[in-house]
Amino acid sequence: DAKTTQPTSMDCAEGRAANLPCNHSTISGNEYVYWYRQIHSQGPQYIIHGLKNNETNEMASLIITEDRKSSTLILPHATLRDTAVYYCIAIHNAGNMLTFGGGTRLMVKP
Amino acid sequence: SQTIHQWPATLVQPVGSPLSLECTVEGTSNPNLYWYRQAAGRGLQLLFYSVGIGQISSEVPQNLSASRPQDRQFILSSKKLLLSDSGFYLCAWSRGTPIRGTEAFFGQGTRLTVV
Numbered sequence: 384d385a386k387t388t389q390p391t392s393m394d395c396a397e398g399r400a401a402n403l404p405c406n407h408s409t410i411s412g413n414e415y416v417y418w419y420r421q422i423h424s425q426g427p428q429y430i431i432h433g434l435k436n437n438e439t440n441e442m443a444s445l446i447i448t449e450d451r452k453s454s455t456l457i458l459p460h461a462t463l464r465d466t467a468v469y470y471c472i473a474i475h476n477a478g479n480m481l482t483f484g485g486g487t488r489l490m491v492k493p
Numbered sequence: 494s495q496t497i498h499q500w501p502a503t504l505v506q507p508v509g510s511p512l513s514l515e516c517t518v519e520g521t522s523n524p525n526l527y528w529y530r531q532a533a534g535r536g537l538q539l540l541f542y543s544v545g546i547g548q549i550s551s552e553v554p555q556n557l558s559a560s561r562p563q564d565r566q567f568i569l570s571s572k573k574l575l576l577s578d579s580g581f582y583l584c585a586w587s588r589g590t591p592i593r594g595t596e597a598f599f600g601q602g603t604r605l606t607v608v
Contacts, residue, residue: 424602425602428599429596481585483529483539484536485536486536
């Protein structure tokens with residue numbers, strides 16, 4: 384699975400969009416990009432995933448660059464409850480494992 | 494619907510004592526199962542994963558072991574706990590291989606303190 388690189392921490396004002404970047408420059412053509420988040424003392428929660436096209440669901444949007452070397456998770460209107468560690472993961476479509484890196488600690492401030 | 498149960502929620506054990514953490518999944522069959530550990534202030538470390546009954550893959554050498562006696566049951570064990578075994582232990586499942594475009598579901602975790 385490709386290695387991913389994320390900033391250690393980010394701040395966002397409540398009500399504003401939170402844009403969390405992820406670099407996955409070694410990603411291969413059949414590796415998906417997944418995003419999870421972990422709120423303090425809870426298990427990680429799935430947010431969204433994509434392969435080539437941009438994706439949107441009720442939680443977030445995922446923008447993947449055309450060369451697939453990076454992506455951005457967008458929380459359109461961040462709330463205080465979105466404060467969490469956000470993990471970006473690249474997974475082979477036949478892989479069995481989920482491996483997490485350090486993630487980005489997002490702090491949403493009032 | 495599928496659910497994952499993990500217990501106990503918290504555990505305090507003395508050094509050298511045995512450990513058994515249990516995880517069960519309901520509402521699905523032949524899931525991939527995972528055990529993770531998270532030390533205080535650290536990221537998630539994959540310990541074990543299993544793609545079927547009796548099939549265990551270890552990612553990190555340590556004094557922990559895992560077993561899968563039934564399709565939807567995953568057990569994490571230790572014969573003698575070390576102080577360094579303290580942490581937040583998470584069980585997770587995902588649909589059986591291939592995991593193309595599928596998500597993983599996590600339990601609520603067990604906070605283990607070895608004293």
